[in-house]
Amino acid sequence: MNVTINQEGNKYNVVLEGRVDTTNAAQFERDLQPLMNAENAEITVDCSAMNYTSSQGLRNFLMLQKNVMAHKGSMVLTNMQAQVKEIFDITGFSNIIKIV
Amino acid sequence: MRISRSLSARLSTTILLITSALYLVAILTIAYFSQKMIAQEAYKNASNVLNATIQDINQTLDKVESSVNNMNWIVTEHLDDTAYLYHITSEIVASNEEIEGSAIAFCADYFKDKHYFSPYSYHDVNSNAIYSKQLGNDNYNYFEMEWFTVPFHTKLPHWCNPYYDEGGGEMMMTTYSYPLLDEDGNVYAIITADISLAWLAEKIRSLHPYKNSFTFLLCKNGVYISGDEFSLVDNQNEKEKYINTDYYLLGEKMASGDSGSLRIKDKIEYSFAVYGPLHNGWSTAIISPYKDIFIYLLRMNFIIIIVSTIGLFLLFVLCLRIIKKITQPLTEFSVATLNMAKGNFHARLPQINTKDEMKQLYNSFEYMQKSITLYIKELRSTTAINERMESELNIARNIQLNMVPTEFPDNERYAIHATLQPAKEVGGDFYDFIEVDDEIFFAIGDVSGKGVPAALVMSITRAAFRFLGGINLTIDKMIEKINNTMCQRNNSKMFVTMFAGKINLKTGVMQYCNAGHNPLVIRHPDGRTEFFYAQTNIAVGISNGFSYELEETRLEKGTRLVLYTDGVTEAEDIKKKQYGEQRLLNFVSNLSDSKSAEDLISDLMADVKAFTQDAQPNDDITILTISLK
Structure with missing residues (x-):
């Protein structure tokens, strides 16, 4: 999993590449850490290059979402691949995380 | 030890060879120049003697001549x-x-x-x-x-x-x-x-610049006078005997009245001759063998060779001893290393009194001994901790595996079978079922993540399900209660996907609620097999107060349900290729009707194993199957 974060003011462009699974979920969590405490952050996550996420990855997205909301920010996941979208759909995550 | 001996021997031999070569070059050089110098000296000496004699004889001849004249x-x-x-x-x-x-x-x-x-x-x-x-x-x-x-x-x-x-x-x-x-x-x-x-003979007999020098006079008609004899070399046989020899050449040069020197080879011996004419037309020559000239040089060389041979031998012995002494600690280090390899980390090190590389080696070695001893000590305590944790985890695993029912009903109305295989010692999957008054409550769940954190959440969830199963609640309300409980104090944002249902065995009606879980597989009595997509609700533990939706359907007798966690469909082979939903669907579709619930579970597990081969399981695998008869 490769995480690239570009910041312009309170706008964050995050690019995810690869897969989140058991072996790298902890690293993924650390990679997302800079976003956790950003105030009023407007986060756009480009998921076009993410091929898979395990339930731990979902948990990371959930934690990020909650933290962003707590800091009065917003987060949107974009360009998600079909099989990843399916995971979000099945678990009901599509209902609480904004995916366009 | 053999190694150190061969090292010192090798070094000593090398030193010996180099020194010998230098000695040899020096001796040869000295010999060459000495020989040249001595030969020159000898020539000078012989010439002086010859000239003095010639002068002496000439004087006498002069005196005789003037007496007559x-x-x-x-x-x-x-x-x-x-x-x-x-x-x-x-x-x-x-x-x-x-x-x-x-x-x-x-x-x-x-x-x-x-x-x-x-x-x-x-x-x-x-x-x-x-x-x-x-x-x-x-x-x-x-x-x-x-x-x-x-x-x-x-x-x-x-x-x-x-x-x-x-x-x-x-x-x-x-x-x-x-x-x-x-x-x-x-x-x-x-x-x-x-x-x-x-x-005259007496005069030349006294001429002996060297021990075996030979002096003679040659008169005009070939009469030859030496110190001991006179002989006339005028008959043909005698002449032929000397023809083509250096003597003949000498004779010719002398007869011509020249003076000079000539090298003479007689068989294997070399000599040199100096010659000069007498006042009366005769000529005289001294022949001196090189053997005599160089006798002192030979003697000197002989002595030098003997002395240097003894010297080289002493040098060799000395080198051997010194190098052996220097490298002695290496032998002891090697013994110490061997001892350390056998586990004795306090192996005695050799005493080093010098402050050279050997001392450095000693220091490094000593440091290594201490480090290894310390490391081993730490390793032992770490291993002990790990072993304790492992044993505790094994106990936890047993507890967890005993939490889920392991006695499966298989009667005339229905059969249930299930398996739970954590990827690690403990896992976050669970299944459960209870039969209460002609109704079967069942559930399958998957906690996000795995290992100990997932196992803790799993045990709570499963306990809640068990507890609520005894109370008369609809499935959706049951899940809502579990969700609300879980959402309190869930700072780590763990969540559970869960599918729970209740089948009325009399009517075949199934009430169910899906909290973010995978679709289950349904095989109809006619063999038609498909995914059973339920309304997706959010996973349990995320949203406090979320209202879950209850659904209902009717199952015919002979229907089989296969519930699973994503550990099945997302099982990966070493190339990270997933088992996939289609393969699962095909597997259930291809089942024979008579296949028992137990065999279904074991065959499906075998199929997953056949797919993943040697790849390590990356998630917990749980399968629950219900067959209505």
Whole structure:
């Protein structure tokens, strides 16, 4: 999993590449850490290059979402691949995380 | 030990070889230049001796010549007094000790009544007195002798070749002849002086620049005089014997009156000759064998070789000992290393008294010993902790596996079977089922993540399900209660996907609620198999107070349900390829109707295993199947 974060003011462009699974979920969590405490952050996550996420990855997205909301920010996941979208759909995550 | 010995031996041998080579070069260089120098010295020495001798002999010859020449006018004045002529000859003999005899040989019939007339005086060795007599007669026809004929014709003084004077001196001699000329320039008499060759031989015998030097005189006619013998090398056989040899060349050079030096090879021996002409046209040479010249050099070289051989041997022994002593600690280090390898980390190290690389090695070694000892100690305690944790985890695993029902009903109305296989010691999956009053409650769940955190959440969830199963609640309300409980104090944002349902065995009606779980597989009595997509609700533990939706459907007898967690569909082989939903669907579709619930579970597990091969399972795997009969 490769995480690239570009910041312009309170706008964050995050690019995810690869897969989140058991072996790298902890690293993924650390990679997302800079976003956790950003105030009023407007986060756009480009998921076009993410091929898979395990339930731990979902948990990371959930934690990020909650933290962003707590800091009065917003987060949107974009360009998600079909099989990843399916995971979000099945678990009901599509209902609480904004995916366009 | 063998290694250290071979090291010292090898080093010592190398040093020995290099030193020997240097020695050899030095000795050869010294020998070469010494030889050159000695040869030059020898040549100089021999030349000096030769020249001194030549000068000496020439002086004597001069004296003889002047003794004779001085009598010239006296004879002329006393031609009428023949008795006085005898006096003259005896005077000549007396005046010069080298002169053995002297004659005044008149030409034939110079005196009317005397055909032969030659007053002659000689030195008698026995009585050491001088006697005189008239020499010529028919038996001693001096007119035909060389000493007479040559000066008679050339009218010049002459040294004749050595000859044995029979009837005269009765010895091997040479004669100096001086012609007396009258007013018309004709020779009327020859004055002579005889010199014993024994005297000359004696002179050259004393010439010994080197032990085996050999000196000789060469006269004009090839007579050769050495210290010991006279011999005439004028017969053909003798000459041929020497032809093409260096001696022959020497002879020719000497005969030509040259002076110089020449290297001579005689069989295997080399010599050198210095030669020079005498005043009277003869030549003398000294031949000195190189063997004698270089004898001291050879002796010196011999001594040098012996001394250096002993020196090299001592050097070798010394090197061997010193290197062995220096490398001795290495041997002990090697023993210490071996001991350490066997587990003795306090192996004794050699005593090092020097402050060199050996001391560095000692320090490093000692440091290594301490480090390893410390490391092993830490490793032991870490291992102990790990072992304790492992044993605790194993206990936890047993507890967890005993939480889920392991006795499966298989009766005339339905059969249930399930399996739970955590990827680690403990996992976050669970299943459960209870039969209450013709109704079967069942659930399958998957906690996000795995391992101990997931297992803790799993146990709570499962306990809640068990507890609520006994209360008369619809499935959706049950899940809502579980969700609300979970959402409190869930700071780590763990969540559970869950599918729970209740089947009425009398009516076949199934009430169910899906909280973010995978679709289950349904196989209809006619064999048709498909995914059963339920309304998706959010996973449990995320949204407090979320309202879950209850759904209902009717199942016919002979229907099979297969519930699973994503550990099945997302099981990966070593190339990260997933087992997939389609393969699961195909597997259930291809089942025979008679396949028991138990066999279904074990066959499906086998199929997953066949797919993943040796890849490590990356998620917990749980399967629950319900067959209605």
